[in-house]
Amino acid sequence: MGRSTARARARFADDVVLEAVRLYVQGLTSYRVLSNLLERRTGRPVSRFALNTWVDEVGARAKTTLELSAELTPSWGGFLGVDGKAITVAGEECCLLVGVDYETQDIVHSLVCEKEAGEYFAKLVIEAKLDAGYPLEGLFTDYGKGFVNAHACNFPVIPWQLCRVHLGRQLETSIPTLKHTQRAPEQAELKARIRAVLYADTYDEACRLWYKLSDERKRFAACHRAGSDSLRHLQTYFGLYTMHHSVPGLPPDTNVVENVIKQLGKKLRLMEGFATLESADHFCRLLVACYRFKRFTDSRNGNNGRAPLEAAGVDLKGRDWLTSLLAR
Numbered sequence: 001m002g003r004s005t006a007r008a009r010a011r012f013a014d015d016v017v018l019e020a021v022r023l024y025v026q027g028l029t030s031y032r033v034l035s036n037l038l039e040r041r042t043g044r045p046v047s048r049f050a051l052n053t054w055v056d057e058v059g060a061r062a063k064t065t066l067e068l069s070a071e072l073t074p075s076w077g078g079f080l081g082v083d084g085k086a087i088t089v090a091g092e093e094c095c096l097l098v099g100v101d102y103e104t105q106d107i108v109h110s111l112v113c114e115k116e117a118g119e120y121f122a123k124l125v126i127e128a129k130l131d132a133g134y135p136l137e138g139l140f141t142d143y144g145k146g147f148v149n150a151h152a153c154n155f156p157v158i159p160w161q162l163c164r165v166h167l168g169r170q171l172e173t174s175i176p177t178l179k180h181t182q183r184a185p186e187q188a189e190l191k192a193r194i195r196a197v198l199y200a201d202t203y204d205e206a207c208r209l210w211y212k213l214s215d216e217r218k219r220f221a222a223c224h225r226a227g228s229d230s231l232r233h234l235q236t237y238f239g240l241y242t243m244h245h246s247v248p249g250l251p252p253d254t255n256v257v258e259n260v261i262k263q264l265g266k267k268l269r270l271m272e273g274f275a276t277l278e279s280a281d282h283f284c285r286l287l288v289a290c291y292r293f294k295r296f297t298d299s300r301n302g303n304n305g306r307a308p309l310e311a312a313g314v315d316l317k318g319r320d321w322l323t324s325l326l327a328r
Contacts, residue, residue: 016042020051021058022322025286028270059282062325065110068289069132074312077103078137079250081257082124082147084116085265088273089280096264096284099124100257101134102249105296106308107260108134110288112281118146122154138250140257142166143237161243164198165253167234171195174230190220194230203245210238263291286325293321 016038024034031048038046063071079102084095095116099109109128113120121141128134140161141147151160171191193213200206217231234241244252264287274280293316296303303311310316 017054021055025290056279056282059286062285064285065288066131069108072314074314076101076312078135081140081254083254083257085261089277099128100260102251102256104308104311106312107288112277112284118150121147122150138247140251159243159247161250162240163254164241168195203242206242289321289325
């Protein structure tokens with residue numbers, strides 16, 4: 001970058017501003033630590049307010065996740081996982097919703113929204129398919145009533161897998177094992193048998209285990225009210241929890257998406273929140289792009305040494321994530 005000023009009457013040149021933004025987004029430093037670092041480098045004080053303003057202004061100029069996807073045209077695998085990360089906006093819990101390609105772990109699209117709702121799920125999937133050209137062959141998500149309705153209304157023919165791990169975790173809280181009570185053995189058995197259905201090796205085996213459990217459901221009626229609710233839930237959505245048996249390559253859980261969100265969360269956890277949805281969107285554009293350009297070091301999908309975009313066939317040689325994001 002040249003030494004022109006970042007804006008009228010600015011005290012710092014563009015290269016200082018961009019380097020500050022880069023350091024803040026890439027690292028786990030706070031504004032306080034970064035302001036001290038920049039003061040030592042430049043010899044002039046840099047307030048935390050100024051840093052926050054720089055990040056927001058640069059984020060406003062940055063391409064959205066969808067725009068970057070449309071520009072770079074990655075080659076994705078076709079199975080899209082959707083999940084949300086809670087963020088705080090003006091003291092209220094909002095959501096960063098991301099759509100992750102299973103094969104490459106690349107973030108195809110992201111939305112900052114008021115809540116993890118069906119309308120935003122539909123918007124993310126539809127825009128990923130139409131605007132970014134995502135080759136949608138299947139979806140995988142956690143259960144959400146809004147997601148169920150959105151899928152039925154917008155893309156009912158697209159295979160959809162509900163996360164079996166998520167349901168398995170819910171069993172521990174919804175059906176507590178009351179130790180030293182007469183119900184304890186039956187509660188433990190019920191949870192084990194539901195998990196056996198979810199983790200069956202084949203669809204036929206899942207059906208066999210489910211039919212047997214369903215025939216004996218009266219025996220578990222006294223276990224816990226949530227036990228009956230869990231059985232009704234599995235009965236209603238049995239086809240969605242077992243879809244992976246019918247669609248080769250469709251993952252049975254959202255572990256890949258949760259791992260991506262975990263990476264984003266390392267930075268988001270250090271922040272006190274955002275003043276507006278707009279400022280949250282500006283920052284998340286930067287954060288998501290930084291993730292997409294960063295090379296894996298512990299990938300379970302065989303992508304170590306490559307960034308998500310490289311795993312999707314994009315040549316990143318000579319490309320920098322921030323300058324690529326700002327180039328128009």
